[in-house]
Amino acid sequence: MTSNFIDYVKIQCRSGKGGAGSVHFRREKFVAKGGPDGGDGGRGGHIILKGNAQLWTLLHLKYQKHIFADDGEGGSGAGSSGAQGKDAIIEVPIGTIARWADKDDQPIFAEITHDKQEIVLLSGGRGGLGNRNFKSATRQAPQFAQPGEPSITEWVILELKLLADVGLVGFPNAGKSTLLSVVSAAKPEIADYPFTTLVPNLGVVQYRDYQSFVMADIPGLIEGAAEGKGLGIRFLRHIERNSILLFLLSAESEHIDQDYKTLLYELEKYNPTLLHKQRLIAVSKMDIVTDDAHKKRLIKQLPKEIPHIMISSITQQGILELKDLIMQTLQKQI
Ligand SMILES: Nc1nc2c(ncn2[C@@H]2O[C@H](COP(=O)(O)OP(=O)(O)OP(=O)(O)O)[C@@H](O)[C@H]2O)c(=O)[nH]1
Ligand SMILES: [Mg+2]
Known part of the structure; x- marks a missing residue:
């Protein structure tokens, strides 16, 4: 099964080198020895992460293993500065975070939360100063200029975390996708076998005409998921930022x-x-x-401290009350 839902990519990024400052002296017809006029080098290109609300996955970056920004150009005579290196802009969906692949101690350093937001991941090297900057009373003809700053290379991990209010947690077949399809316009696949859902689904739940919240249906969890059983737990990253977790427990279970x-x-x-x-x-x-x-037995097994509702997506029993409960809980958190 191949999927177009890509929520993790690792890319080697390199910012541009700064251009070197120039060593140059003015040449004018009637001036025997002109002063220094070497211009500055241009800044190297940045690596920039940019939010794009039209994107939903990181699929467009799946095969992109390297992203390099351009180097700045060197300065030249007559005080002219070198051109800036072109920035490399990585467009990503809202909810994307960036981590350094090699530095586990600094987990997240950038998070895209809105459209067109830009974050510089790696700065381009500064351009070096040309020799015209180094002229002084005692040094009329500096024979040197600054080199540009070097580029920076890092492996960057980009991860997409869906932004939903409520995340559904349950075993395969618990009826998570069915519930989402009943409360929202989402049309997730539903079937009577486990692991029907292979990629997360999001649905907007309309609440009493004018309010709404977003529900995320993620693949089912099973015992041992943390060790990789079933579909594992990597999809849990999509409920990390949900403010409520709704556990769906099937009445079929003993x-x-x-x-x-x-x-x-x-x-x-x-x-x-x-x-x-x-x-x-x-x-x-x-x-x-x-x-x-049977009903009493189920209720007796529920933990007392967690609010609960008995529902059926088929008969719609408890669905309105469930929406009420979710909305009230969300409002309490604001
Ligand atoms: N009787 C009854 N069956 C239901 C109800 N909700 C879901 N089902 C059935 O349970 C089976 C599994 O439903 P899904 O919604 O695909 O379950 P899921 O939790 O999304 O499962 P995975 O995607 O595999 O994790 C399907 O055959 C549904 O028709 C319900 O309220 N009542
Ligand atoms: Mg499902």
Whole structure:
């Protein structure tokens, strides 16, 4: 299965060298020995990250292993400065962050949060000063100029983290995509086999006509996901910035308490700070629960401290209440 959803790329970036300052002396018809007039070198090109609201993935960068900005040009005579090296602009979707590949201690140094936002990842080298800058009373004819500053080369990791308000967390087949399709206009694939969802889906949920929030459906998690089982946990990066995590626990399960613990455990393994987020629980597929004893059993297994709702995407039971609960929780956080 190939996917066009690319949310991680590693690129070698190099800013441009600064142009050298020039050593040059004025030559004029009637002046035997002109003064120094060597111009400055131009700045090397920057590597710039730029937000583009039209982009949704990093696919356009998938095969781009190197991005180099141009070097600045050297200065020349008659005080003329060298041209600046052209900047290299990397356009990325909103929600992209940049990290240095080789420096784990400084995890994130740039984050694109809005359209047309520009962040300089690597600065181009400054141009060197030409010899005209070094003339003094005691040094009338400086025979030197500054070299340009060198370029900088770094491996940069770009990662896309979706910006949603609510992230769905659940086992495969819990009904996450079905829920998203019921509450939003998103049309994720739905099927009765695990791992139907291979890439995250986002949907805008309209709430009482004039408000809305964004829900993210990510691939299902299973026990051992942190060790790479199933689709692993790399998709969890897409719920790292969601303010609410909605756990979807299927009423088909005999032990939703255990399911919940397993999901928490996998989240914690990926990133313990995920557990600081506000959690909500929805027990899905309640239409299959026909007797009261079954319902009571499910409720008894739920953790007391987490708000919960029993829902069915098929009969729409609890869907409005779920939206209410999510909206209220979001509003409390503002
Ligand atoms: N009875 C019943 N079945 C449901 C309900 N919601 C989803 N299903 C069914 O459960 C199966 C899985 O649904 P999906 O929405 O694809 O589940 P998912 O959590 O997105 O699964 P993955 O993408 O594999 O992680 C499908 O056959 C759905 O039709 C529900 O409310 N009631
Ligand atoms: Mg799905």
